[in-house]
Amino acid sequence: MTEQPLAPEQLRFLVAAAGAAPSLHNSQPWRFRPMPDSLGMYVYADLDRAVPITDPDGRALHVSVGAALFNLRVAGLRLGRDPEVRLLPDGAEPHLVATVRLARPSPTPLPFGRDLFKAIGQRHSSRQPFVNRDVPEVVSGELIAAALDEGAVLSLLEEAGVRRVLALTHDAERRTGTDLARVAETRTWLRLEKPAADGIPAAALGPQDHDAHVPMRSFTGRTPSTTASQRFEALPQLATLTTHGDRTSDWLRAGQAMERVWLLATAHGVRISVLHQAVEWPDTRWGLRDPDEGPGHVQLVLRLGYGPPGPATPRRPVDEILDLTGHTSTAG
Ligand SMILES: Cc1cc2nc3c(=O)[nH]c(=O)nc-3n(C[C@H](O)[C@H](O)[C@H](O)COP(=O)(O)O)c2cc1C
Structure with missing residues (x-):
């Protein structure tokens, strides 16, 4: 039919x-x-x-x-x-x-x-501190299975892996913060004063970690964040999302897997934020690979936990992203 x-x-x-x-x-x-x-x-x-x-x-x-x-x-x-x-x-x-x-x-x-x-509609990036509560294994098992179904591997890291990934992310964040071209580029996507249909509004920026354990991205470069620092969870729950290859089709698969994991996590009340800094430099990206897991390309680092949901951020109107040029509806 x-x-x-x-x-x-x-x-x-x-x-x-x-x-x-x-x-x-x-x-x-x-x-x-x-x-x-x-x-x-x-x-x-x-x-x-x-x-x-x-x-x-x-x-x-x-x-x-x-x-x-x-x-x-x-x-x-x-x-x-x-x-x-x-x-x-x-x-x-x-x-x-x-x-x-x-x-x-x-x-x-x-x-x-x-x-x-x-x-x-409920999924948002949550850049706030999370409470010290583990995501139950039954939920993380579902997230892992969902990623696998989309052709990607979601690995929830043990303590040593978390510390390795945090160190790499700190390193990448420090480098990014001293790279004037990157800082300038990121700033072009900040929407701190006027509302806009894209980019990151001030309300969505989170605090920096008071104890400097969790290297949240400082979107504003070296200037202080718009919110004061706060204490983050002692040991964040981090996961890497890895694909076998590193071609356009693998990136598209990784994106589908990320969103499926994120929506499923949202349905379970689990919040997520992305810690992408280490993926953005070739050497720190290489270091993100788990040597015990064999070959693979890390596409994303996700931080999971329980905390505030994060605010909704703006989106471009449908008319701007839906191209109906020359299309005559055959419906009806
Ligand atoms: C590939 C990718 C990389 C991202 N990197 C970061 C990051 O390093 N730090 C961060 O706080 N958010 C990161 N994000 C989240 C985006 O900033 C966020 O999705 C966007 O601002 C829209 O907000 P929303 O997730 O609340 O809808 C990333 C998202 C994607 C898809």
Whole structure:
């Protein structure tokens, strides 16, 4: 059985959900176009929204688009449709990173074990201190299985691993803070005074750790953060997300895995923030690999725990990211 073409409001619904995904500096580097038959969506990377000094290969950009793609899949399921995804379908068109065909009804209402749709609007980066409470093994087991299902390995680190990753992140954060070009680039994504549809508003910036255990990213460079320092959890719970390869398709998989883990964590009341600094320098990124886990490429470092949810950050309006040029709706 083939579903009806997607109606205009359904196209907007899908794109609004996709656009709520996390992205490096809230750059939102994505665009969407409906298929001519209105039975699916083209997903594009928007290279005009790249962060080129911090992310010269576009790796984090594609991780971000992967997260948006995962949200699109969840929203498609919410419409009762089975999302059929093809990554990088056309070698001649590298910006087209995926197609999502939504032509068939979903055979199962809960392919991810639970409905993750509500979590899309509840998920935010939480840069506040967490309480000293472990994520239970039953929950971390679910997160690990979810990542694996998306083709990535989520490793929750033991104490020695946490200390290794913290040291690398401190090192990377220090280097980033003295790299004037990177600091300047990051500042272009800060929206401290005027509200905007992208970038990071002051309300979303967290404090620095009073005891300097947890190297939260200082988005403002050397100038003091807008909030005073606070005491963070004594030993943060950190996880690395690793893929076997390190090509565009691996980055897109990593992004989907990150978002699936993040939405599932949100549904369990677990907060997440990204500690990406060490992934942004080749040598510290290399050091993030767990020598006992064998080869693999670390794509993300996540900090998990219990604490405040973090504020919602702005998103670009659907009309700016949904390209309807030449599209005539076949719905109805
Ligand atoms: C690839 C990637 C790297 C990120 N790196 C960091 C980071 O180093 N520090 C941080 O606090 N947030 C980081 N973030 C989170 C983004 O800043 C955040 O997703 C964005 O500002 C939107 O906010 P939201 O997650 O609350 O929706 C990263 C997100 C992605 C996808």
